[in-house]
Amino acid sequence: MPELPEVDAVVRRLREAAANSTIHSIKVERPGTVLPHQPTDFKPLHGATILDVRRRAKHIFIHLSTNQHLHIHLRMTGNLYVLPDYRLRPHTTRLWCRLTDNRVLIFDDSRALGKVHLVSSDDIQRIESELGPEPLESAFTPALLKTILANVKSPIKPALLDQTRIAGIGNIYASEALWHARIHPATPAKDIRASKIKPLHAAIQKVLTEATASAYREYSQPGTQIASEEFGVAAYGRTGEPCPRCNTPIERIVQAARSTFFCPRCQQL
DNA sequence: TCGATCCTGTAG
DNA sequence: CTACAGGATCGA
Numbered sequence: 001m002p003e004l005p006e007v008d009a010v011v012r013r014l015r016e017a018a019a020n021s022t023i024h025s026i027k028v029e030r031p032g033t034v035l036p037h038q039p040t041d042f043k044p045l046h047g048a049t050i051l052d053v054r055r056r057a058k059h060i061f062i063h064l065s066t067n068q069h070l071h072i073h074l075r076m077t078g079n080l081y082v083l084p085d086y087r088l089r090p091h092t093t094r095l096w097c098r099l100t101d102n103r104v105l106i107f108d109d110s111r112a113l114g115k116v117h118l119v120s121s122d123d124i125q126r127i128e129s130e131l132g133p134e135p136l137e138s139a140f141t142p143a144l145l146k147t148i149l150a151n152v153k154s155p156i157k158p159a160l161l162d163q164t165r166i167a168g169i170g171n172i173y174a175s176e177a178l179w180h181a182r183i184h185p186a187t188p189a190k191d192i193r194a195s196k197i198k199p200l201h202a203a204i205q206k207v208l209t210e211a212t213a214s215a216y217r218e219y220s221q222p223g224t225q226i227a228s229e230e231f232g233v234a235a236y237g238r239t240g241e242p243c244p245r246c247n248t249p250i251e252r253i254v255q256a257a258r259s260t261f262f263c264p265r266c267q268q269l
Numbered sequence: 270t271c272g273a274t275c276c277t278g279t280a281g
Numbered sequence: 282c283t284a285c286a287g288g289a290t291c292g293a
Contacts, residue, residue, distance in 0.1 A: 002287070002288095003287055003288095006287080032275085032276090058288080073288080073289085074288085075275095075287095075288045075289070076276090076277095076286065076287065076288055076289095077276090077277080077278085077286085077287090077288095078288095092277085092278095109276095109277095110276085110277055110278060111275085111276045111277045111278075111286085112275085112276050112277070113275060113276060113277090113288070113289085114288090153270095154270070158270090161288085161289095163288090163289080170287055170288075171286095171287055171288080172287050173287085236287085237287095256270075256271070256272090257271075257272065257273085258287095258288090259285085259286085
């Protein structure tokens with residue numbers, strides 16, 4: 001279940017395994033995965049070479065020698081990896097690409113919420129233009145964060161999940177960043193004190209940087225399942241457990257239909 | 270800005 | 282059995 005650090009690790013692993021490989025054939029096991037396309041739309045890609053694999057926020061783009069791109073979003077449970085033979089694919093495989101060396105690129109997604117679309121360079125430009133800045137790039141400064149949050153009436157936690165504001169923060173690391181910055185998740189974004197902007201910016205980068213390093217280590221083994229077990233979670237999923245800073249029991253609330261975890265003592269309104 | 274929705278799997 | 286899951290979109 002990927003957030004940005006896991007997507008980044010998946011992309012890196014895939015690039016190493018599949019760049020410069022040629023697609024022998026593509027099989028769509030579940031048509032809903034490729035909607036609005038028809039499975040037959042992928043036939044012209046047979047024989048195409050994978051030029052590169054990259055990501056923008058949580059969107060993955062596989063550039064093909066036909067000058068088309070596979071636009072992949074893993075959503076909640078998607079995963080991408082290469083196996084030595086197509087017969088080894090799990091039953092939750094939604095689409096797979098057999099490569100000319102007989103290895104197979106698997107799009108595995110148990111909940112089937114993820115998507116694989118065939119797009120043009122123009123489509124990619126449009127998709128990217130609707131996304132906020134990458135939280136780990138140098139353009140994302142405390143000053144920019146301040147601008148992004150100004151006038152935003154919604155609570156900070158759901159605001160951090162809005163990909164048009166900042167692109168790449170997900171539910172776990174939003175909770176974790178707010179815990180590190182000692183900000184209550186229900187604080188209206190525009191009301192975050194100026195003195196808290198820098199700590200929040202630092203917390204976002206710290207959490208994502210550490211999670212990325214952790215995801216790289218976990219995914220260095222081919223075929224590793226998605227999970228961020230090595231990353232040291234402070235609050236997420238720890239309802240009732242003591243806050244690592246002050247021992248107050250962590251609480252769970254629901255915001256915009258997503259779970260939020262926080263320390264009611266360290267993170268006050 | 271909220272709730273429902275797309276799906277399946279797993280934990281309690 | 283029910284509740285919940287790390288995402289995103291749609292309509293009310």
